[in-house]
Amino acid sequence: MPFDEARYEELHHGGMIGSLVHYRDRTASTMDDARAGAAALRGEGCGDAYLTDEQTAGRGRFRRPWVDAPGASLLVTYHLCVLDLVYAPLVGLAGALAAADAVTEVSGLETELKWPNDVLAGGRKLAGILAEAQPGGVEVDVFLGIGINIRDAAIGGLSDAERAVATTIEGEGATLPSVEELLAALSEALERRMAEVDAEPERLLADWRARLAMLGSRVRLSTTDGEIEGIAEDVTAEGQLVLRLDGGGTYSFAAGDVTVL
Template sequence: MASDSAFDHERYASLRGGGRIGVRVHAVASTTSTMDDARAGADQHGAEGCGDAYLAGEQTAGRGRFGRRWVAAPGAALLVTFQLCPAAGPHTPLLSAAGGLATAEAVGAACGVDVTLKWPNDVLAGGRKLAGVLADARTARGGVEVFLGIGVNLQEAATAGLPPEERARATSIEGAGATPPDAEMLLASLAQALERRLEQIEREPSAFLEDWRVRLETIGRRVQLAAAGVDAGAAGVVEGVATGVTQSGELTLRLDDGSERSFAAGDVTTL
């Protein structure tokens, strides 16, 4: 893949400043998937690539949560995957939440759009999805590698290829009434916010959880949850009131029979 000459690395570096996350950016005009690029880059660079960002102007085979396709017109979305190398520990499940919270903060800082989060990490503007996060983990070299894929809809063209029912639930920075920032500015803001939140998870996980909970518009609402992963077989689709999140980021629901259950993964719809 050819590098993307449209991405201004020098300007980005001046905006990003020092740190660990997103200091080195591998930018291409088009790719099948930034997640695949990040995995291949990690295979090549190993631990030296920890924190690297893999950016593309277009994805031809991008994917979201639960195997959904991530479709966007060329240049209409910020598409990036970060290679993370966290210390193995109980906070690894929170990295996906960190991606969602950092994205919400970056969008707000870069263009002033008022956004919230739908558990666990969908970024919403006016109740419609503006950005999404996908975390994929693997063991490597005796540790854990997490690939955090983030897609932010910049222009309304980013939603044009979606099925009608999905397009009705989607929006963009442009659709929210703001001028989309350039890739250098938004990526720098995102990398800074992500680094802050990852450090907070390590130092003060309880404070991170509270900051995340405050942003979650899901809490206190009656929702339907289509359970996934280990919860899917036993739970299927359940309804209840979202009462909070656990220390590992699971969503807690108070069911109609008065009992409470926590779910590690699932697709939430507000009723």
Template sequence: MPFDLDRYQQLRTSTRAGAEVHYVEHTGSTMDDARAGASSDGVASCGRAYVAGEQSAGRGRQGRTWVSAAAAGLYATYHLCPPSIERAPLLSIAGAVAALEAIEATSGLRLELKWPNDVLHEGRKLCGVLAESRIDGGRVDAFLGVGINLRSQPDLPPEVHAIATSIEAAGSAVLAREDLLAALSTALEPRVEQAAGASEMLLADWRARLGTLGRRVALATPSGAVDGEAVDITASGELVLRLDDGSTRAFAAGDVTTARPHAGEGPSESAGNPG
């Protein structure tokens, strides 16, 4: 299905994020497209959004594959140029908050975040965010990938259906990709600026929407699984768990594989990656 660039530009109010869109119907990965564009065009590519109707090798967190069927989702990667490599990790947080805001604004759904950057509807994953960065000739290149499930994909494995959802499955009308990308670019721009300045507001807004906090979780880390209660987030975005022995420990990376509410709270949170 063709992407209506004119409609997108009419709806977008950002001045840099997504001011230019590179759209293709089919690609391997928009993340790879963005990396190639940054290599060939340099600083002129900063802010550009690389969008595809379908990906054959879309990437998710932790080396997973992001299933990216035609017309089933919005698949985009933004090339961003943060002022320093130290600021690049905050772009993942900026992307998660902006994606949540954009989806809520256009769909009317109420969403929450799962640490570090998954967007959930009623405990099931609706959107994923992936951030990568590099230094190229003294310039910091950051690549922010966003995958939003618009429609259900009936041919997905049952185990994926159990943890994933879509805007359609959540009960909202299926959104036009142009409308959703315009809302995403508009929401992303101020969040990127906050990330560049290490704004406390960005971290506060992210923390306020994290459904992970206050729950008993099992965190899968590179060194093994850790159980504990998610009690806090550090200034650098690490998840703080209170372990069974009463001590606390901060984790910079990992997957929240289960999150069980305290007694009296709502249903358990599912976790995972829809692709």
């Protein structure tokens, strides 16, 4: 169903983030829409949300295609602003926590996080987050893309292997929210989490670390340079994964895909 702006405004209880929603029923990529919108507004529009029912060229980490079905997911990119590039990695963490917070609030579903920025339910991927920074003028623009699987149709186009590790709010048997309810909860949760980026980054990191499902487990990390195995020991203040290798040394990684062994 088309986005009900009036209903969303009833549900959204203030704050800058998500106060203005740019909606298209179909678009190539909300990330590209947000970048174009920010460029057109020339430094204005921090906090704006770019929403669609269907993406034809959505992308995830490493520019992988994001597969979904029309109207089955929440597909949104927020244009956020931080004062320094050093804060940009924390925006992805804030987005993951906000998505987890929002899902639990509107559906009652318990969630966990998977490094770097996935949200899990029942051990399977429920939501994905992608943050891209773009240094500009006084502030740094960060475009935060969030996709949350609401209905089972959202994962119907995946391969059997991909579908085996994915889930939806509907598939978990939880209360099924409308897009307007979920977006309002997400915008408000993101407002709170972004305040922690500015004022309490240690608290944000501690909360994110506490909700990671894999710390202490043996994992395989797949990167563009190959695969490596070790114990997922910790995450750094910048959100990098610390692996303890079999030889005893530790290494930090900024990106990759993790599989628990």
